[in-house]
Amino acid sequence: MTAHYDQQPVLQARGLVKRYGSVTAIDHADLTLYPGEILAVIGDNGAGKSSLIKALSGALVPDEGEILLDGQPVHFNSPMQARELGIETVYQNLAVSPALNIADNLFLGRELRKPGILGSVFRMLDKKAMEERAQAKMKELGLMTIQNISQAVESLSGGQRQGVAVARSALFGSKVVIMDEPTAALGVKESRRVLNLIKEVRDRGLPIILISHNMPHVFEVADRIHIHRLGKCAATITPESHTMSEAVAIMTGAMEVDDSSAAA
Amino acid sequence: MSSANPKPSAPVLDHDKVADQAGSGSYVANFESKDSALTRFQKFLHKYPVAAPTIVLVFAIIGFSLLVGDRFLHPFNLSLVLQQVTIIGVIGVAQTLIILTAGIDLSVGAIMVLASVVMGRMAIDHGLDAGFALLIGISVGALAGLINGTLITRFKLPPFIATLGSWNVFFALNLWYSKSETIRSQDIANNAPLLQWLGETISFFGARLTYGSLLMLALFFLIWYALNWTAWGRHVYATGDDPAAAKLAGIRTDRILLSVYVLAGVVCAIGAWVLIGRIGSVSPQAGYTTNLDSITAVVIGGCSLFGGRGSIYGTLIGALVVGVFRNGLALAGVDVLWQEFTVGILIIVAVGVDQWIRKGTA
Numbered sequence: 001m002t003a004h005y006d007q008q009p010v011l012q013a014r015g016l017v018k019r020y021g022s023v024t025a026i027d028h029a030d031l032t033l034y035p036g037e038i039l040a041v042i043g044d045n046g047a048g049k050s051s052l053i054k055a056l057s058g059a060l061v062p063d064e065g066e067i068l069l070d071g072q073p074v075h076f077n078s079p080m081q082a083r084e085l086g087i088e089t090v091y092q093n094l095a096v097s098p099a100l101n102i103a104d105n106l107f108l109g110r111e112l113r114k115p116g117i118l119g120s121v122f123r124m125l126d127k128k129a130m131e132e133r134a135q136a137k138m139k140e141l142g143l144m145t146i147q148n149i150s151q152a153v154e155s156l157s158g159g160q161r162q163g164v165a166v167a168r169s170a171l172f173g174s175k176v177v178i179m180d181e182p183t184a185a186l187g188v189k190e191s192r193r194v195l196n197l198i199k200e201v202r203d204r205g206l207p208i209i210l211i212s213h214n215m216p217h218v219f220e221v222a223d224r225i226h227i228h229r230l231g232k233c234a235a236t237i238t239p240e241s242h243t244m245s246e247a248v249a250i251m252t253g254a255m256e257v258d259d260s261s262a263a264a
Numbered sequence: 265m266s267s268a269n270p271k272p273s274a275p276v277l278d279h280d281k282v283a284d285q286a287g288s289g290s291y292v293a294n295f296e297s298k299d300s301a302l303t304r305f306q307k308f309l310h311k312y313p314v315a316a317p318t319i320v321l322v323f324a325i326i327g328f329s330l331l332v333g334d335r336f337l338h339p340f341n342l343s344l345v346l347q348q349v350t351i352i353g354v355i356g357v358a359q360t361l362i363i364l365t366a367g368i369d370l371s372v373g374a375i376m377v378l379a380s381v382v383m384g385r386m387a388i389d390h391g392l393d394a395g396f397a398l399l400i401g402i403s404v405g406a407l408a409g410l411i412n413g414t415l416i417t418r419f420k421l422p423p424f425i426a427t428l429g430s431w432n433v434f435f436a437l438n439l440w441y442s443k444s445e446t447i448r449s450q451d452i453a454n455n456a457p458l459l460q461w462l463g464e465t466i467s468f469f470g471a472r473l474t475y476g477s478l479l480m481l482a483l484f485f486l487i488w489y490a491l492n493w494t495a496w497g498r499h500v501y502a503t504g505d506d507p508a509a510a511k512l513a514g515i516r517t518d519r520i521l522l523s524v525y526v527l528a529g530v531v532c533a534i535g536a537w538v539l540i541g542r543i544g545s546v547s548p549q550a551g552y553t554t555n556l557d558s559i560t561a562v563v564i565g566g567c568s569l570f571g572g573r574g575s576i577y578g579t580l581i582g583a584l585v586v587g588v589f590r591n592g593l594a595l596a597g598v599d600v601l602w603q604e605f606t607v608g609i610l611i612i613v614a615v616g617v618d619q620w621i622r623k624g625t626a
Contacts (some may be wrong), residue, residue, distance in 0.1 A: 095515070097506050100505065109510075113495070122493075123493075124494065
């Protein structure tokens with residue numbers, strides 16, 4: 001599936017600003033995400049990518065600027081509000097509950113209740129429906145090396161845990177999935193699986209914002225690469241238009257880019 | 265453990281094996297050479313945290329019935345054990361909820377005594393209807409829990425310190441309000457028999473069950489249901505397990521914590537009603553050891569003090585283990601001090617086992 005750059009962007013940030021005292025974490029940053037693409041966001045430590053991503057996922061309220069979802073201005077005060085609008089985030093630190101099982105984790109905070117009086121009065125969980133839907137989603141994403149949907153997440157490897165987190169975002173994300181360093185905590189083999197999983201999610205129609213430090217990963221999966229520097233977008237390139245070392249040069253300021261919209 | 269896994273790839277295989285223990289049996293054999301019997305036992309305990317206290321309970325019952333004979337296994341004696349653990353069981357329910365959130369509540373005993381004094385004085389000194397006095401007592405329990413919960417969620421005090429403080433405050437309020445006087449059993453029986461109702465017994469096959477014991481079992485069932493079959497219960501576990509992950513999943517962990525402390529307060533006040541039934545009178549000095557006894561029951565029952573792990577019926581078994589040991593040792597004519605000694609050893613072993621289980625599967 002190819003991205004649709006002629007269409008209206010799914011998610012757009014315009015002139016976002018966030019200051020912490022005298023420090024400006026986001027300095028009039030722009031970001032555009034088109035349907036069906038993987039947009040990588042790279043930048044040196046302290047460039048403000050985390051703050052930008054937090055603003056997009058609702059974890060941080062920007063001081064200035066606007067965020068457009070499908071062309072409509074939106075405003076989030078919490079990650080929950082962003083999620084309700086279909087923006088799911090996968091966090092770097094494997095944000096899953098180790099003692100709970102896979103199905104419980106997928107539906108954590110959004111549990112399904114049984115129909116009828118059992119659900120409405122006795123608040124009874126529909127464990128069967130949750131397990132079935134979890135099973136179906138894991139299967140769809142090719143994660144069925146995990147045999148038992150009711151096994152505790154702590155018995156899974158790091159890559160499998162990240163798989164659970166990605167499956168959760170794919171299960172509920174209807175517009176955008178944001179992935180913050182999804183391979184940072186993983187080994188080589190497991191990173192590979194997660195990268196394939198990311199492509200799988202994109203191919204199923206969900207655009208993805210991928211934050212990563214890992215240039216080979218970025219150049220492998222990204223359709224476009226947003227380079228963040230000093231709190232704003234320094235350039236947007238593609239893996240075809242620039243090399244990895246050029247990307248690093250832009251990121252560190254060793255190379256200037258005149259036309260930041262060259263790639264799209 | 266690690267010596268049994270010579271290959272670096274072994275940890276990846278381990279979870280396949282765990283998954284398989286639940287599923288097909290043929291696969292397990294392939295991995296038997298990788299896991300020693302000890303490691304498998306460790307994983308079994310990790311998967312079923314109630315297994316350890318259950319094994320201890322079964323062995324204790326067998327042991328004491330061999331040691332002291334039929335007297336121990338007589339239905340009357342067994343029902344006596346149940347009566348003896350009723351209060352610790354009820355307060356253990358409250359303590360379990362809190363320990364599941366990685367907290368601890370040192371004030372549970374004080375809340376119980378304060379609520380019992382309020383119930384007693386409302387009914388006897390102020391002449392209120394006994395049912396109404398019960399409701400006021402339960403409200404006091406809820407309020408006490410709300411205070412603890414607010415200190416912990418709003419003011420971010422560590423639960424240990426917050427409840428250490430409130431323990432003293434509640435206990436002082438209890439002495440003040442009761443004027444350090446006991447309300448006599450006779451007065452309660454004449455004016456507010458409802459307060460003593462939970463002490464009444466029903467007999468069958470020589471066993472004598474109190475309504476209080478039945479209420480305790482009902483409470484265990486109710487909280488078991490809430491913890492395992494409602495979203496709230498999942499959120500309690502998630503909050504105790506990893507609060508940061510729970511928050512990222514959209515759970516309002518502060519609300520969950522607050523609800524847990526308030527519910528624990530209500531359960532403690534129900535414990536106050538059970539206490540009046542058990543001892544007949546209302547004494548500001550009663551149940552002073554309940555705090556630590558409830559923690560003992562929870563810990564022996566396999567709940568992790570680090571939160572998120574354990575089950576409510578583990579606490580019932582934990583309380584029964586303590587009750588069986590005390591009763592059996594008493595029947596065997598062993599001095600009370602050795603009962604305390606044994607309970608102490610049980611606590612240390614239980615926490616040691618918990619650490620060992622956690623270490624093996626990190």
